[in-house]
Amino acid sequence: MTLATRNAAFGYLLMAPSVLFFVILIAYPLGQTLVISLYHMSTLTRTGEFIGAANYTALLQSGEFWNAFGNTLIWTVGCLALQLGLGVAFALILHGKLFLRPIARALVLFPYLLSTVVAVLVWQWLFNDLYGYLNYLAEEYGVVDGPINWLGQSPNAMISVIVVAAWKQFPFVTIAVLARLQGIPKALYDAAKIDGANAWSRFWDITVPQLKPVLAMVIILRTIWDFKEFDLIFMMTGGGPRSSTETLPLLVYKEVFPKLSMGSGAAIAMIMLAIMLVFFWIYAGQYDREESARTR
Numbered sequence: 001m002t003l004a005t006r007n008a009a010f011g012y013l014l015m016a017p018s019v020l021f022f023v024i025l026i027a028y029p030l031g032q033t034l035v036i037s038l039y040h041m042s043t044l045t046r047t048g049e050f051i052g053a054a055n056y057t058a059l060l061q062s063g064e065f066w067n068a069f070g071n072t073l074i075w076t077v078g079c080l081a082l083q084l085g086l087g088v089a090f091a092l093i094l095h096g097k098l099f100l101r102p103i104a105r106a107l108v109l110f111p112y113l114l115s116t117v118v119a120v121l122v123w124q125w126l127f128n129d130l131y132g133y134l135n136y137l138a139e140e141y142g143v144v145d146g147p148i149n150w151l152g153q154s155p156n157a158m159i160s161v162i163v164v165a166a167w168k169q170f171p172f173v174t175i176a177v178l179a180r181l182q183g184i185p186k187a188l189y190d191a192a193k194i195d196g197a198n199a200w201s202r203f204w205d206i207t208v209p210q211l212k213p214v215l216a217m218v219i220i221l222r223t224i225w226d227f228k229e230f231d232l233i234f235m236m237t238g239g240g241p242r243s244s245t246e247t248l249p250l251l252v253y254k255e256v257f258p259k260l261s262m263g264s265g266a267a268i269a270m271i272m273l274a275i276m277l278v279f280f281w282i283y284a285g286q287y288d289r290e291e292s293a294r295t296r
Helices: 003-036 054-060 063-095 101-108 116-127 133-140 156-181 186-194 199-227 231-236 248-256 262-295
Strands: 039-041 048-050
Touching (some): 003 262, 039 262, 063 156, 063 199, 101 156, 116 133, 116 156, 116 231, 156 199, 199 262, 231 248, 248 262
């Protein structure tokens, strides 16, 4: 056996555990999900007849599916917009000359580190229409005449869960943006000041262009993560009221467990996978462009 052959064999041996884990944890479950989506299968018996693409056809003709798809888009766009706004704003504040800045940075991370269950319980208490603190403040200062049903009425429920999700996830955006802000050369701002640029011009001509690459990556990643969010919405509203906050992940759960329609749930999951693969393709392209720019 030649040296090249031994090196190649050793390389394959090193790759074998990763390939094995990929097959067991990713490839096999995906393959099983695809197969199940082609069957009319019960969740309890795991048996059923082959029906081909009938599950997909039924979903595309279902008003419930399109309602969940629309809610998913509203949820994703709303969460993304609030997270970006809060994240960039706090990053700019923390990057400035702030009193007790290290403590402030630690406090900003608190929502991101907090357990989702704990966060939901706290916000459900705040949103409670009988004894919630938000209603108390709103009535105390004359903003409203009576209590607001935050989680039991549409569109209040969707707005409420979007606010909670944005509050919990915006520190991720803050961390990413703050790291990039600290990497911007100070000489660029000094040169702009010498040229007579004011603070607004320096922000738009220096800060924003420098933040564009990291913001692009953050937008793609947060879109993928928000699109498949399940636990926060499920614990906050369960998809209600009247399916006004029911997103595609919740619809998968509803099909597989309450309705015991495993094939239909698998079909929804595969449609979600196809949509997220598009986002992943965009993310991979953006990552490659960033790597090429660094190596030039």
